[in-house]
Amino acid sequence: MLKLRALAEAKAKAKEGQGQETTPQVIKPSLIRLKKDLENIDLSEQICEYTTYLDENPMRVNLAIKPDIGYYAGGTYYFNVFIKDTYPMEPPVVKCMHRIYHPNIDIDGNVCLNLLREDWTPALDIQSIIIGILFLFHEPNGRDPLNKDAAKTLIEDPLRFENKVNHSLRGNNIDGVWYDKIIY
Known part of the structure; x- marks a missing residue:
């Protein structure tokens, strides 16, 4: 036991001599919570996959959302x-990360989802966000839009909206805006 203590003290002195601090690195509570959230995700990889960059930027997560029903089925977003x-x-x-024709996602990629704004509570987690995004793909909300033109088309003429979505997902121009090719 004494040898271990002496060894630890020697290491500490060596670090001090090199100008390194001996205080342990503090892990942010937000990172602890994020890791817990990611461990608790319980969704099929056929619907969602995620990638983290814990070494480079631990506070960023990439999601690949794959709606299986609705206007946007068949694509990976x-x-x-x-x-x-x-x-x-x-x-x-x-x-x-894509330019898509959607009432609740503008061409800059901003997402209009209530749980990311006024409905957020600390009880919500990353899986809640994934489910919320999936819901936007399954049931776009024309009543709370970022893309007002898409919302108006959805409300007034759902068939025309569907045609515009299909056209845009193939990388075409809709009303003067080029969209990313999602479906080949």
Whole structure:
């Protein structure tokens, strides 16, 4: 026991001599919570996959969302989730990495989802966000839009909306805007 203590003291002195601090690195509570959230994700890989960058940027998660029903079925949509130091007290920032024709996602990738704004509570987690995004793909909300033109088309003429979505997902131009090719 004394040898271990002497060894630890010698290591500490050696670090001090090299100008290194001996204080342990503190892990942010937001990172601890994020790791727990990711461990608890219980969704099929056929619907969602995620990638983390714990070594490079531990506060970023990439999501691949794969809706299986609705206007957007058949595509894989990538999102970046940026976790703030105040997580879970404040929601993460979520950005769609594709330009898609959707009433609740603008061409810059901003996502309009109530649980990322006024409905956020610390009880929500990354899986809640994934389910919320999936729901937007299954049931786009024309009443709370970021893309007002898409919302208007969805409400007034759902068949025309469906045609525009299908056209846009193949990388075409809709109303002067080129969209990313999602479906080949």
